[in-house]
Amino acid sequence: MLRLKYFLPVLVFAALGIFMYIGLHLNSRELPSVLINKPLPNFQLEEVRTNTLVSKDDLPEGPFLLNVWGSYCLPCLVEHPTFMRLSEDGVIPIVGINYKDRQGAAQDWLDTNGNPFQFSVMDEDGRLGIDLGVYGAPETFLIDKNGLIRYRHVSVLDEQAWQEIFVPAIEELQREES
Amino acid sequence: MSRLIMILILGLASLGPIVPVYAQVDTFEFDTAEQQQRFRRLSDEFRCPMCQNTSLTGSTGGVAEDLRREIHRMIMDDWTDEQIEQFMFDRYGDFIFYRPRLRAETVLLWFGPLIFLVVGGLVIFNIVRKSRAASAETLSEEEQRQLNELLDRKS
Numbered sequence: 462m463l464r465l466k467y468f469l470p471v472l473v474f475a476a477l478g479i480f481m482y483i484g485l486h487l488n489s490r491e492l493p494s495v496l497i498n499k500p501l502p503n504f505q506l507e508e509v510r511t512n513t514l515v516s517k518d519d520l521p522e523g524p525f526l527l528n529v530w531g532s533y534c535l536p537c538l539v540e541h542p543t544f545m546r547l548s549e550d551g552v553i554p555i556v557g558i559n560y561k562d563r564q565g566a567a568q569d570w571l572d573t574n575g576n577p578f579q580f581s582v583m584d585e586d587g588r589l590g591i592d593l594g595v596y597g598a599p600e601t602f603l604i605d606k607n608g609l610i611r612y613r614h615v616s617v618l619d620e621q622a623w624q625e626i627f628v629p630a631i632e633e634l635q636r637e638e639s
Numbered sequence: 640m641s642r643l644i645m646i647l648i649l650g651l652a653s654l655g656p657i658v659p660v661y662a663q664v665d666t667f668e669f670d671t672a673e674q675q676q677r678f679r680r681l682s683d684e685f686r687c688p689m690c691q692n693t694s695l696t697g698s699t700g701g702v703a704e705d706l707r708r709e710i711h712r713m714i715m716d717d718w719t720d721e722q723i724e725q726f727m728f729d730r731y732g733d734f735i736f737y738r739p740r741l742r743a744e745t746v747l748l749w750f751g752p753l754i755f756l757v758v759g760g761l762v763i764f765n766i767v768r769k770s771r772a773a774s775a776e777t778l779s780e781e782e783q784r785q786l787n788e789l790l791d792r793k794s
Contacts, residue, residue, distance in 0.1 A: 495732035587705040594730040596688035
């Protein structure tokens with residue numbers, strides 16, 4: 462019993478060390494979203510190509526992806542092939558939020574790189590972005606059948622992230638439904 | 640010569656800004672000085688979600704600009720501080736606050752140091768008490784008699 466007492470500081474130090482070691486390897490950019498399991502916010506924004514007004518009611522039936530992108534955003538180019546493949550193979554509907562961009566530049570970007578989105582709404586002043594807790598492109602939300610936000614992915618969604626995170630998450634959603 | 644350079648340097652330095660320069664260049668208009676002060680105070684209290692180590696006041700990040708604009712709008716619409724804080728919390732969570740709210744998830748953050756202080760205090764209290772007890776220990780009558788006996792035997 463006496464021995465244990467003398468080792469207590471060492472044990473406390475070891476516990477602290479473990480926590481700090483874990484903390485060292487956490488990605489501080491990936492903030493937990495408070496919007497998980499909350500419904501998407503309402504919006505009424507123009508579509509980037511057609512200028513038609515689009516609202517929450519025009520969104521596809523879930524599960525679908527909501528991708529925050531911008532023509533100025535280099536990481537968006539990195540994840541772009543993944544979205545192109547997903548859309549070409551008809552894996553899952555993808556809707557874009559053209560975040561704090563200029564319409565001309567956004568249209569050019571889609572023409573040059575291809576358009577994986579069913580449509581993209583123009584969030585020029587970032588108001589919808591704020592309602593979604595976005596802090597910069599790219600970010601991708603997974604929306605379920607009931608229009609609830611189920612997962613939020615910060616930064617690039619490449620093939621690896623798709624396979625390791627999104628595929629299991631979508632399977633989970635399908636399991637819930639059945 | 641070196642004196643001349645010195646004067647030149649001092650002269651140039653005095654041209655520099657006297658008030659601290661903030662990175663933001665927004666030109667928000669307010670009706671009252673009080674509104675402006677509230678804006679300052681609130682932008683100082685929220686952390687920029689993008690740059691993470693700067694307040695909204697000091698950040699040039701796109702989202703910080705937008706959030707300052709929202710704060711301005713809310714102040715002009717006469718929102719209370721609590722309403723503005725709730726607005727931020729609903730979207731960005733605890734992270735947005737430099738002083739996180741007291742909730743189940745943040746209890747450890749707030750009182751963790753206090754726990755360490757109390758535990759440490761108890762340990763020190765114990766050590767001190769024990770050493771006091773040890774030094775102040777007096778012999779019982781029986782022990783004193785035995786001691787005297789031993790001493791007597793020796794002589």
